[in-house]
Every structure is written in structure tokens, then in C-alpha cells.
Amino acid sequence: MPGVGPRSAERIALWMVQSRGDQPEEISRAISTTRETVRPCPQCGFFTMQELCEICADPTRAADQLCVVEQPTDILPLEKTSAFRGRYHSLGGRISPLDHIGPEDLRINELVARVQGGGFAEVILALAADVEGQATTNYVVELLKPLAVTITRIAHGLPVGGGLESADELTLYQALSARTKL
């Protein structure tokens, strides 16, 4: 399990064997239940226990904004900001030729079909600010361009709280190039 090294694993194993209570059994059941009931939402790829996930099923959320992310786990930090109240679409990864991940391995066709289905005024691409995230962004933009929808990308630049001396060269370059009018 991630974050559990050999020493922790040994300690957990011994605790499980020596424990007199029901806790190890309960953990085992919880794992099985989670594996059985939590599935990816067929519409957006987020986690769900129902037909659709909580976000897709929420009628109070804006239905005209779609935020595209790489992984379903990227939805959690975005939700924490409370800055976005639209819908999501997780691609399930990014284009990465070195890892043999091409566009056909991602949920890009589903994205195009969803946008073609209509109703979206804006598609926000919230992919990573590295080479592969950028390549995936460009690929998706090319596919969405012919559709009648505004395509935006989250801002790349100086992270909040940081000074110029702590920023790397590429970030500063990006921050200067994408400066905003006040």
C-alpha cells in the first residue's frame, strides 16, 4: 500500500494477528465493500456509489461549464477551492508516448461526444503545466475547436505566496508572457 514501508507493514501484520477485537475483520469488510460499490462515474469518471456521481447528479451545479482534468483525484483539490461550480470530465491520464499512452487510451472521444451533445458554453482545460499536460491540452483543443464552445485553460504563472526569487525560469517566463491587464 502507498506510504507503508516494510517496517510499518510488519507492525500492521503483527497487530492484525495479535488483535483480539473485530477491527481487522472490519477493515477487511470495508475494503471489500469499497471495491465492490465505488465505481467510476460513467459520465465524468469521478468516484461514485450511485448511477451517476454526486457532481453529475447535482442539479444546482452549472450545466454550461465543463472542467477537464487528468485524473478523478484532480477533482478533489479543485472542489476544495469552491471556485468552480460546473461539471467535470476526467480523461483518466494524459498523452505520454514514453509510457505508451496515446489519445485512444484516454476518455477523449467521450469528452468530444459530451461537448457535441451540447449545452456547454465553456470547456476549461485544467491539465498539468508540464510537457505532457501541455501536449494533451493541445490535442484536445484541436478536437474541440470546430465545436461552438469557448475553450479556456487555467492560468500558469507564479504560485500564490511565492516571490520572484523562488520561482523557476520557465514559470517566470510563463508568468511574464501571460501577464494580465489590470
Added chain:
Amino acid sequence: MPGVGPRSAERIALWMVQSRGDQPEEISRAISTTRETVRPCPQCGFFTMQELCEICADPTRAADQLCVVEQPTDILPLEKTSAFRGRYHSLGGRISPLDHIGPEDLRINELVARVQGGGFAEVILALAADVEGQATTNYVVELLKPLAVTITRIAHGLPVGGGLESADELTLYQALSARTKL
């Protein structure tokens, strides 16, 4: 000296005393010479040994773009990006009431006078993306607004190379709010 702890200091001191060559003397002379000859440029606040600094004196640099930074040391990382070929203005700090630094302690009047002097089409504010940097940015913007000049700010958002999961909440909020059209 910054970065020199008690152990390093002791080692350096012993080396200076025991050294048979001229090196300690040379270092002493270099320090004195630097202290005597390197002064802040009267125009922009950067380091110089001449009347004006290299950047202010360079006729090949654009004279219609002015980049405002907090410290003269902020000019070095910006120069490394090669993204900016205009002039600079260092404020010598940022407004920070807790440290008893007000607008009158900074080179803000000099900035306004310089922009009033004319010739600048754009003033780019490249201050830190934290509370004090933001407050200083707002203060300067209020003063420059009446002048006929475009005011921009470097982009705040996701640092280059980073994914969504490594970004903090405020940065993600900023990145979402300041998203750019593609």
C-alpha cells in the same frame, strides 16, 4: 555572512590565519572594492559600477516597457528568462505595515515620476504573489491609473512542471479565476 554557520566560519578563520599566500588579502581587497564601486543605479535601483546600470544604459532595450520589481535581486531571475527586453524599476521592498515599511519608504514616487516623464506604453508589475506583494501592486496601480499607460501584472497560477495535486488551494483558485482563452 549568509550561509556560513559557526563551523564554516571557524574553518574559514583558521584558513585565513594559517594561509601563506596572498588569497586572504585579495579577498579583503575585493570586498572593499565591491563596497566602494558597486552602487544602486539612480534610475532603476539595480546594481551598477557606472553612472547608470547596464540595463538602463543599453540602447537596444525597449524603452516603452517598464517592469516593476520589489528588490534589485528580482531583476536577475527575470533577465535569465530572456522574456523581457525592456527597462526595470526596483521599489526596494514592499508595503509591510508589520515591519513598519510604508509607501514613503519605497521608491514609489520615483516610479510615478518616471512614468509621468513619458515614453512608457506599458508598466508590468512583477511583485510577489503574496498578501504584501498584492497590497503593493494595488497601491501602485491606484497611483498609475490616471496616467496614460497600460498596466499589467505577471500571471499568477499553476507553476510550470506542476500537476494539480501538488498545487495549494489558493494557487488553484487563482489559476481557475484567471483562466485564459485558447
